[in-house]
Amino acid sequence: xxxxxxxxxxxxxxxxxxxxxxxxxxxxxxxxxxxxxxxxxxxxxxxxxxxxxxxxxxxxxxxxxxxxxxxxxxxxxxxxxxxxxxxxxxxxxxxxxxxxxxxxxxxxxxxxxxxxxxxxxxxxxxxxxxxxxxxxxxxxxxxxxxxxxxxxxxxxxxxxxxxxxxxxxxxxxxxxxxxxxxxxxxxxxxxxxxxxxxxxxxxxxxxxxxxxxxxxxxxxxxxxxxxxxx
Ligand SMILES: NC(=O)c1ccc[n+]([C@@H]2O[C@H](COP(=O)([O-])OP(=O)(O)OC[C@H]3O[C@@H](n4cnc5c(N)ncnc54)[C@H](OP(=O)(O)O)[C@@H]3O)[C@@H](O)[C@H]2O)c1
Numbered sequence: 001x002x003x004x005x006x007x008x009x010x011x012x013x014x015x016x017x018x019x020x021x022x023x024x025x026x027x028x029x030x031x032x033x034x035x036x037x038x039x040x041x042x043x044x045x046x047x048x049x050x051x052x053x054x055x056x057x058x059x060x061x062x063x064x065x066x067x068x069x070x071x072x073x074x075x076x077x078x079x080x081x082x083x084x085x086x087x088x089x090x091x092x093x094x095x096x097x098x099x100x101x102x103x104x105x106x107x108x109x110x111x112x113x114x115x116x117x118x119x120x121x122x123x124x125x126x127x128x129x130x131x132x133x134x135x136x137x138x139x140x141x142x143x144x145x146x147x148x149x150x151x152x153x154x155x156x157x158x159x160x161x162x163x164x165x166x167x168x169x170x171x172x173x174x175x176x177x178x179x180x181x182x183x184x185x186x187x188x189x190x191x192x193x194x195x196x197x198x199x200x201x202x203x204x205x206x207x208x209x210x211x212x213x214x215x216x217x218x219x220x221x222x223x224x225x226x227x228x229x230x
Pocket of ligand 1: 011012013014015016017018036037038052053054055075076077078079099103123124125126168169170171172173174175176
């Protein structure tokens with residue numbers, strides 16, 4: 001897919017990785033709908049700013065009506081609530097799934113018909129493929145979004161829409177502000193993903209964490225989760 005001349009829509013474009021996507025898409029010659037729950041927070045000269053809360057069906061329908069020419073959909077919006085599945089607040093578990101799974105799916109359903117031989121990029125995570133203490137709700141939601149990505153790819157193959165999943169470990173955004181660990185530059189993540197779309201690739205592993213976690217799935221899970229017992 002050629003980004004120069006494409007019409008892109010980015011969810012959660014007001015900050016973090018989403019802002020990088022919108023900015024780099026403009027640099028690569030796309031027209032860009034930069035969407036956010038609070039559109040007044042979007043500061044991207046050259047972008048068309050729209051309100052969009054992906055968990056609100058009326059907001060999704062209004063955005064689809066306001067942007068009828070989109071052929072590149074970047075599903076970036078996400079939350080992390082650090083909620084355990086067994087002992088945590090069930091409302092927060094639901095919020096993770098409402099955002100990453102139901103929200104992403106409702107945006108795809110609203111825009112799919114107009115995408116044609118364009119593309120969808122779903123911003124997933126290495127945590128689609130593993131659990132970490134405290135990541136229960138997030139991992140479930142990202143795993144569901146990964147599975148959604150694979151099914152939507154098959155369902156939209158007849159209309160030749162490219163459906164790409166992006167996986168990575170920690171990225172230096174507000175979402176990871178509380179963690180003092182090595183983090184990817186969000187600009188580098190967006191660049192890798194946009195390069196992949198232009199190369200018609202269906203999966204992007206943006207760092208060594210994503211590569212290692214994916215490789216671990218082929219081994220005994222005890223090696224990954226309980227290495228001290230091996
Ligand atoms: N940071 C990481 O380490 C990392 C790693 C792997 C994957 N990811 C994924 O990367 C994506 C972007 O995350 P980020 O790191 O850029 O996080 P971030 O800086 O916290 O930004 C999250 C963005 O999503 C928006 N958002 C949340 N809920 C929304 C909703 N219901 N409707 C519309 N927008 C909504 C936020 O809007 P508000 O400003 O209104 O809250 C914000 O613009 C997410 O899908 C995340 O899961 C992040």
